[in-house]
Amino acid sequence: MSEEKRNPLEEPIEAPAEVEEASGEDWKNFHPADAADHLEDLSLEQQLEVVGEMGVEEAANSIAEMEKHDRSELLDGLSLGLAADILQEMSPDDAADALYDLDEPKQNEILSKVKRDHAARIKRLMKYDSDTAGGVMNTEILYLDQNLSVDQAVNLIRKEIGEMEIPYYGFIVDQNDKIVGVVSLRELLMAKTGTRLKNLIKDQVLVSVTFDVHQEEVARLIKHYNLLALPVTDYEGKLLGVVTVDDVIDIIHEEASEDMQVMVGAGPDETVDSPWTYSVKKRLPWLVINVINSAVAAMVVAFFEGTIAQMAVLAVLMPIVANQAGNTGHQAMVVMIRQLAMEKFDRKKVWIAVLREAKIGVVNGLFIGVLVFFGVFLWTDTVPLALVMSAALCADMVIGSLAGASIPLILKELGRDPAQASSILLTTLTDSAGFFALLGLAAVFLLAG
Amino acid sequence: MSEEKRNPLEEPIEAPAEVEEASGEDWKNFHPADAADHLEDLSLEQQLEVVGEMGVEEAANSIAEMEKHDRSELLDGLSLGLAADILQEMSPDDAADALYDLDEPKQNEILSKVKRDHAARIKRLMKYDSDTAGGVMNTEILYLDQNLSVDQAVNLIRKEIGEMEIPYYGFIVDQNDKIVGVVSLRELLMAKTGTRLKNLIKDQVLVSVTFDVHQEEVARLIKHYNLLALPVTDYEGKLLGVVTVDDVIDIIHEEASEDMQVMVGAGPDETVDSPWTYSVKKRLPWLVINVINSAVAAMVVAFFEGTIAQMAVLAVLMPIVANQAGNTGHQAMVVMIRQLAMEKFDRKKVWIAVLREAKIGVVNGLFIGVLVFFGVFLWTDTVPLALVMSAALCADMVIGSLAGASIPLILKELGRDPAQASSILLTTLTDSAGFFALLGLAAVFLLAG
Numbered sequence: 001m002s003e004e005k006r007n008p009l010e011e012p013i014e015a016p017a018e019v020e021e022a023s024g025e026d027w028k029n030f031h032p033a034d035a036a037d038h039l040e041d042l043s044l045e046q047q048l049e050v051v052g053e054m055g056v057e058e059a060a061n062s063i064a065e066m067e068k069h070d071r072s073e074l075l076d077g078l079s080l081g082l083a084a085d086i087l088q089e090m091s092p093d094d095a096a097d098a099l100y101d102l103d104e105p106k107q108n109e110i111l112s113k114v115k116r117d118h119a120a121r122i123k124r125l126m127k128y129d130s131d132t133a134g135g136v137m138n139t140e141i142l143y144l145d146q147n148l149s150v151d152q153a154v155n156l157i158r159k160e161i162g163e164m165e166i167p168y169y170g171f172i173v174d175q176n177d178k179i180v181g182v183v184s185l186r187e188l189l190m191a192k193t194g195t196r197l198k199n200l201i202k203d204q205v206l207v208s209v210t211f212d213v214h215q216e217e218v219a220r221l222i223k224h225y226n227l228l229a230l231p232v233t234d235y236e237g238k239l240l241g242v243v244t245v246d247d248v249i250d251i252i253h254e255e256a257s258e259d260m261q262v263m264v265g266a267g268p269d270e271t272v273d274s275p276w277t278y279s280v281k282k283r284l285p286w287l288v289i290n291v292i293n294s295a296v297a298a299m300v301v302a303f304f305e306g307t308i309a310q311m312a313v314l315a316v317l318m319p320i321v322a323n324q325a326g327n328t329g330h331q332a333m334v335v336m337i338r339q340l341a342m343e344k345f346d347r348k349k350v351w352i353a354v355l356r357e358a359k360i361g362v363v364n365g366l367f368i369g370v371l372v373f374f375g376v377f378l379w380t381d382t383v384p385l386a387l388v389m390s391a392a393l394c395a396d397m398v399i400g401s402l403a404g405a406s407i408p409l410i411l412k413e414l415g416r417d418p419a420q421a422s423s424i425l426l427t428t429l430t431d432s433a434g435f436f437a438l439l440g441l442a443a444v445f446l447l448a449g
Numbered sequence: 450m451s452e453e454k455r456n457p458l459e460e461p462i463e464a465p466a467e468v469e470e471a472s473g474e475d476w477k478n479f480h481p482a483d484a485a486d487h488l489e490d491l492s493l494e495q496q497l498e499v500v501g502e503m504g505v506e507e508a509a510n511s512i513a514e515m516e517k518h519d520r521s522e523l524l525d526g527l528s529l530g531l532a533a534d535i536l537q538e539m540s541p542d543d544a545a546d547a548l549y550d551l552d553e554p555k556q557n558e559i560l561s562k563v564k565r566d567h568a569a570r571i572k573r574l575m576k577y578d579s580d581t582a583g584g585v586m587n588t589e590i591l592y593l594d595q596n597l598s599v600d601q602a603v604n605l606i607r608k609e610i611g612e613m614e615i616p617y618y619g620f621i622v623d624q625n626d627k628i629v630g631v632v633s634l635r636e637l638l639m640a641k642t643g644t645r646l647k648n649l650i651k652d653q654v655l656v657s658v659t660f661d662v663h664q665e666e667v668a669r670l671i672k673h674y675n676l677l678a679l680p681v682t683d684y685e686g687k688l689l690g691v692v693t694v695d696d697v698i699d700i701i702h703e704e705a706s707e708d709m710q711v712m713v714g715a716g717p718d719e720t721v722d723s724p725w726t727y728s729v730k731k732r733l734p735w736l737v738i739n740v741i742n743s744a745v746a747a748m749v750v751a752f753f754e755g756t757i758a759q760m761a762v763l764a765v766l767m768p769i770v771a772n773q774a775g776n777t778g779h780q781a782m783v784v785m786i787r788q789l790a791m792e793k794f795d796r797k798k799v800w801i802a803v804l805r806e807a808k809i810g811v812v813n814g815l816f817i818g819v820l821v822f823f824g825v826f827l828w829t830d831t832v833p834l835a836l837v838m839s840a841a842l843c844a845d846m847v848i849g850s851l852a853g854a855s856i857p858l859i860l861k862e863l864g865r866d867p868a869q870a871s872s873i874l875l876t877t878l879t880d881s882a883g884f885f886a887l888l889g890l891a892a893v894f895l896l897a898g
Contacts (some may be wrong), residue, residue, distance in 0.1 A: 033673045041798070158638055185634050189607055223698050224482045245694050249672050252698060256705030257787040263709075264779040272788045272802035279809050283780050287817055290776045294769040295824070301765040308761040315757045315764035316750040319771060319880050320743040327739045327873060330713040331732050338706040339721045349490070353721035360728050364736055372740060424776065431768055 032058070036065035039074070040273060047074050052082070060089035063098060067273045072101040075110075084113035092118065093138050093241075096125035133218050134211030136251065137232040137241030142170040146180055146198035150191045157185070171231060171239055172197050179231050179239040181206060208233055211240055218243050219251045220344070259337050259419040265290065290424045297322075297431035304439035307447060313380065314442055320372070321393050321434035322427075328364060329400030329426045332357040336408045340418045354405040361401025369394035384446055392437035400430045481507070485514035488523070489722060496523050501531070509538035512547060516722045521550040524559075533562035541567065542587050542690075545574035582667050583660030585700065586681045586690030593619040595629055595647040599640045606634070620680060620688055621646050628680050628688040630655060657682055660689055667692050668700045669793065708786050708868040714739065739873045746771075746880035753888035756896060762829065763891055769821070770842050770883035771876075777813060778849030778875045781806040785857045789867045803854040810850025818843035833895055841886035849879045 030038065039047050039062060051059045051074065063071055063086060075083055075098055087095045087110060095114075099107050099122065107126075111119045121139060128134025142160060144153050157170060170188075172181040181201030191200055208231040209218060222230050222245055229244045258268040265286025270279055301308070301318070308314050336353065373390035377383060407425050408418035479487065488496050488511060500508045500523065512520055512535060524532055524547055536544045536559065544563075548556050548571065556575075560568045570588060577583025591609060593602050602619060619637075621630040630650030640649055657680040658667060671679050671694055678693045707717040714735025719728055750757070750767070757763050785802065822839035826832060856874050857867035 031674060033675070037793075154638075185638070189603075189634070223702065225480060226482070226695050228695070245698065246675050246677070249694065249698060249701060253672065253701050253705055256702055257708070257783075257790065259706070260709040260712075260783045261780075261787065264776060264783055266780040266783055270784050272784060272799065272805065276805045276808050279780075279784075279805075280812050283777075283809070284813050284816060286780075287773065287777060287813055288820065291769065291773055291817055291821060291824075294772045297768050297772070298765045301768065302762075305761045305765060308764045309758065312754045312758040312761075312764075313751075315761075315767065316747050316754060318764065319746050319750065319767065319884070320740065322768060322771070323743040323746070323876055323880060324736065324740050327713060327876075328732075328736060330872065331710075331715040331728075331735075334706075334709045334713055334715055335719050335721060335728075338710065341706065344486075350721065356721065356725050356728075359725050360732070363729050364733050367733060368736055368740055371737065375740075375744070423779065427772055427776075431772060435768070 030062075032061035033065045035062035036067075039063075040067055040070045044073055044077055048077050051078065051086075056082075056085045057089050060086045060094075064090055064094040067271060068101060068269065069274055069278070071098055075099070076102055076106065080109055080113055083110045087111075087114050087122070088118060091138065091140055092121040092125055093136070095122045097130070099126060100130055128211055131215045132211060133209045133213045133215065133230075133232045133243055134240065136215050136218070136247050137211070137243050138247070139241040141239070141242050143177065143239070144170040144172045144183065144197055146172050146174055146196070146201075148197050149193070150188055150195045150197070150200065151193045153183070153197060154188050157188070169229065171242065172201055173239055176236075177239055178237045179206065179208060179233055182229075182231065206231070208237075209243075210235060215251045216255050216341070219248045219255065222248045223252065224344075255341060259341055262417060262421070263333075263337065263419045264423045265421050286421055286424060289421065293424055293428035294431070296428055297435060300432050300435045301439065304435075304443060307439050307443045310447055311442060313385070314439060317376070317389050318435060318438060321389075321396050321438050322431045324368065324393060325396035325400035325430035325434050326427045327400075328361060328397045329404030329430050330423065332361065332401045332404035333408060333422055333426060336405050337419050337422070340408055340412055345412065350409055354402065354409065357401045357405035358398065361398040365394040365397035365401075368397065385442075388441040388445055389438065392434065392441055395437050396430055396434035399433045400426070403429045479511075481510035482514045484511035485516075488512075489516055489519045493522055493526055497526050500527065500535075505531075505534045506538050509535045509543075513539055513543040516720060517550060517718065518723055518727070520547055524548070525551055525555065529558055529562055532559045536560075536563050536571070537567060540587065540589055541570040541574055542585070544571045546579070548575060549579055577660055580664045581660060582658045582662045582664065582679075582681045582692055583689065585664055585667065585696050586660070586692050587696070588690040590688070590691050591619040592626065592688070593621045593632065593646055595621050595623055595645070595650075597646050598642070599637055599644045599646065599649065600642045602632070602646060603637050606637070618678065620691065621650055622688055625685075626688055627686045628655065628657060628682055631678075631680065655680070657686075658692075659684060664700045665704050665790070668697045668704065671697045672701065673793075704790060708790055711866060711870070712782075712786065712868045713872045714870050735870055735873060738870065742873055742877035743880070745877055746884060749881050749884045750888065753884070753892060756888050756892045759896055760891060762834070763888060766825070766838050767884060767887060770838075770845050770887050771880045773817065773842060774845035774849035774879035774883050775876045776849075777810060777846045778853030778879050779872065781810065781850045781853030782857060782871055782875060785854050786868050786871070789857055789861055794861065799858055803851065803858065806850045806854035807847065810847040814843040814846035814850075817846065834891075837890045837894055838887065841883065841890055844886050845879055845883035848882045849875070852878045 035058070039050065042050065051063070054062070063074065066074065078086070087098065090098065099110065111122060114122070125134070125139065142157065144156065148156070153170060169182055169184040171179055172183055174180050180198065181204050183197060183200060187200065207221060207225055207227065209221065211232050211234060218230060221227065222243070227245065229242045231239055232241045232243060233239055261270060262268050265283060267274070267279065267282030270282060336350070339350065339353065369390040372393050373386045376389045377386040380386065404426055407422045411420060411422065412418040484507070488499065491499065500512070503511070512523065515523070527535070536547065539547065548559065560571065563571070574583070574588065591606065593605065597605070606619060618631055618633040620628055621632055623629050629647065630653045632646060632649060636649065656670060656674055656676065658670065660681050660683060667679060670676065671692070676694065678691045680688055681690045681692060682688055710719060711717050714732060716723070716728065716731030719731060785799070785806075788799065788802065818839040821842050822835045825838045826835040829835065853875055856871045860869060860871065861867040
């Protein structure tokens, strides 16, 4: 343990002083989270040099806080011995995360130099999908036998607590390590000495998840029930680990901005620190799909090419319809995606929400329709054209509202991510419908007359 | 206190059993968070009836978990006496939140019936902006004089802990209530008895914020430093309250999905439960702005009306350019908005990120440009048109990438929300630039020849 005092509000990682402006040599005075930020700004060569100069414990804490891509590159560049020493200092779940993106031979090479039981724990964690309860849980937890008395439990905690990452509660298990309850330090301190743990928890209702539950559901449960930690078990209820509220913070932030990114076909885990080639790889396939989808809308226009040749002003009005309906549809869509992201899926409630969006679409569509009627009339001085434009715009805005609200739901019902490429689907639809309405109405009412 | 045991992983609200399917009368068996969900699904009349039948404590816990709009309506509909009794049972911060959206006379009427010191606490909290540290902090905290010994502190905690909302640490203050450190139960249990608190914390580096810091920054600090709680002070450092990690979960979720919503001009706090008229009010102004902006892009097209009259196929290609560049720009934009949302603003780093997006835009633009060249060539059998189209598309995709990455930064530099209506600004730009490039190149190279 270092000489400095931890801030007790933090997870018990070594967390020394925060220093706002520090030169390259002051790594000791950085909080690991800040050290990680600074490391990320250096080239790989500089990173390797700095990590070589750091203490192993400091290095472990800082690397654990680094962004995924940078962390993998750095770990890959270190000597096997140093990488193993650093992993040895990390908690098993941080170590598993850090190793996750290296290729398998490299993982095994490094792990072969880590102490046997620590390596075994890390390997066990790496088997879980990284976006499930198993992939995000901590395994350094306090098992308390249900037959202990409160005072025995407090003594055990006093002895063991220094090693634990989650020091605020113990997990009560039966003889088969099946979880039967949870007890907080606070409760232990308040309970009558001599009380058996199993009596302390006899009316407790335990919320727990199996290891294969998706992290978004884990986050939802912790948020919904204001939990500080959620036990993770196997199918038999045997305690495997625990997801704490601070892990969930990262998950919630990830999932919420993930939705925004996958909606437009960017990679869910892209950040400004990702290699630019990674971003190209993630985005280009969706751009190809988008260009093919755009071609569908273009075909609608092509069908009316003769109409446009006779009345080029329609080409002027087309982008207004498409853009406005797309915007309207997105407003409905993002509210629906937010709903699906963090609330329990309630089929009846969400389809009622589609009707709600339809109402909003009709009112907004009528208002903008009237506005645009006057705009087009003032500009072209022809009532029929202004009528056709405002009718097409209003209709497409209602279609946009309905489509925007429904697309995430339909994706969800199909078992897909409700946000995935939803923006691309939406604009294909609003573009096509808008062009069809505008050019179709024009062909029938303006050119036939 | 109820007879049932709390799950110790929760905040110490009364939190009885979770029951998946329960009839309308089983309110006692609901977790407050579930009871709140069920209340939200009822009509106001039904809600009032149910709340009348609930115990006051149950009602307080459930109403505290309800969605803002529903909560205000319900509270407004209750008799003054019952509303006051319910507020009396809530923690001051929950009570302040619940009152926040009522009109002032109603607030005062209800508060006049709440016990004097509780009402004073609630009023004090209501003075803070609801999206600042002061607006989200809890005030029921444990003040520990720095001259206490560890054993005196433990005794004090044992005596007081039942009343406290945040039972895991004490806040150490000097004689002027200025915060000097924080100590966890865990640390107190591990420390040598007799140690004075001020010696226990002498090397501690305290992270705290003043009451007026924005909740997004509060969330960022807690996330960045893995804090479980962050003390909130006045300008002199006097302790006012504390923001805990579970408050931050809601903030992070709010802020992240807020970004997605304000980006397209929906209200930041809209949900599927908001009244539909509220959504119309929030969205319509942005739709008006969008239609005016679309008119700008339309003017570009109008400028080339003659070109289109001669070559209607250009109108077919226009939407492809606009849609594709808009999509490309959005991909860049959402990654940038994510960065600005939760990382410390680092001007140099983010402008480097704009260059990163430019590179991605060039590569994706060239790829899609080549693809579209062959597409248009196969369809029209004319190389010059295919060349003009692919050049315009590629150029607009690069413009989209640059604009998408820059717009949030420019908004930020102007002191505005980086996400606000950024989608509307972006599509105005990509539409206009795309139409100008396509129609301009066509006018010069295809029609002049």
